[in-house]
Amino acid sequence: MHRWTDAPTKSIFAGGVDFAYRELGTHHGGTPVVFLVHLAAVLDNWDPRIMDGIAAKHHVVAFDNRGVGASSGSPSDSVEQMAGDAIAFIQAMGFGQVDLFGLSMGGMIAQEIVLKAPQLVRRMILAATGPAGGEGISTVARVAHWDLLRGLLTGQDPKQFLFFTRTPGGIEAGKAFLARLKERSENRDKEITIAAYLAQLRAVKAWGRKHPADLSAVRQPVLIVNGDDDRMVPTANSRELARRLPNSTLIIYPDAGHGGVFQFHADFVPRAVEFLGR
Numbered sequence: 001m002h003r004w005t006d007a008p009t010k011s012i013f014a015g016g017v018d019f020a021y022r023e024l025g026t027h028h029g030g031t032p033v034v035f036l037v038h039l040a041a042v043l044d045n046w047d048p049r050i051m052d053g054i055a056a057k058h059h060v061v062a063f064d065n066r067g068v069g070a071s072s073g074s075p076s077d078s079v080e081q082m083a084g085d086a087i088a089f090i091q092a093m094g095f096g097q098v099d100l101f102g103l104s105m106g107g108m109i110a111q112e113i114v115l116k117a118p119q120l121v122r123r124m125i126l127a128a129t130g131p132a133g134g135e136g137i138s139t140v141a142r143v144a145h146w147d148l149l150r151g152l153l154t155g156q157d158p159k160q161f162l163f164f165t166r167t168p169g170g171i172e173a174g175k176a177f178l179a180r181l182k183e184r185s186e187n188r189d190k191e192i193t194i195a196a197y198l199a200q201l202r203a204v205k206a207w208g209r210k211h212p213a214d215l216s217a218v219r220q221p222v223l224i225v226n227g228d229d230d231r232m233v234p235t236a237n238s239r240e241l242a243r244r245l246p247n248s249t250l251i252i253y254p255d256a257g258h259g260g261v262f263q264f265h266a267d268f269v270p271r272a273v274e275f276l277g278r
Helices: 046-055 079-092 105-116 135-156 168-181 194-209 236-242 263-276
Strands: 010-014 015-024 033-036 059-063 098-103 123-129 222-227 248-252
Touching: 010 079, 010 123, 010 168, 015 046, 033 105, 033 248, 046 059, 046 168, 046 263, 079 105, 079 194, 105 123, 135 194, 135 236, 168 222, 222 236, 222 263, 236 248, 248 263
Parallel strands: 033 059, 033 098, 098 123, 123 222, 222 248
Antiparallel strands: 010 015, 015 059
């Protein structure tokens, strides 16, 4: 049985792209859970505790976006195209229906998928994300650039600032999370290129300026999760999603930021497993 830290990286061709992906828990059957990654992330940015925890009960699949990590092609600069690519990947994998776990930018992609192809989606988990046109989303680049600079000046990983609060609890949680990301020592994914990162920033900025979608049409059950102090995608966006999605449940973790699901993985994983198991 593989764990996330040693799951082999595979490839599948769809829509003109060789998508790099990893999967766990294939023996469970049932509805696969497709993970949609955050801004600037590759496969190695998923927390092993979340991947292994959910894969203990479900078939888990994560992939690199077009032109990111080990996936081929030119990086996309629109959430809509990323959603189209995700649909192509899901169909190429032979999945008739999936559950979606979208984190940050991945949560934006998940919303676009469920609006484009509602029959493809059974349930969704939306973490640290917001609706099109949501508060502060168009200025994510400004926050990201500032925290990249803070990381450079202090010799720290920018995710320590971007994903976690600056309280003692948040700082310790950030250090623990970053240590977990290093647990995979062999066959690691390629880092995102500057060009792909800038394309994704343009996509998120455009999403933040987009006209709000009618989410009342989304009838699938949705679990919405965030920390109470998200600097990247302000927490108000999670509350707004909960208000606009008719079949949603909201979890807000205290003293937590954009990486709330990572900081509180011990609480979040059982809740996610229970939600997906319904």
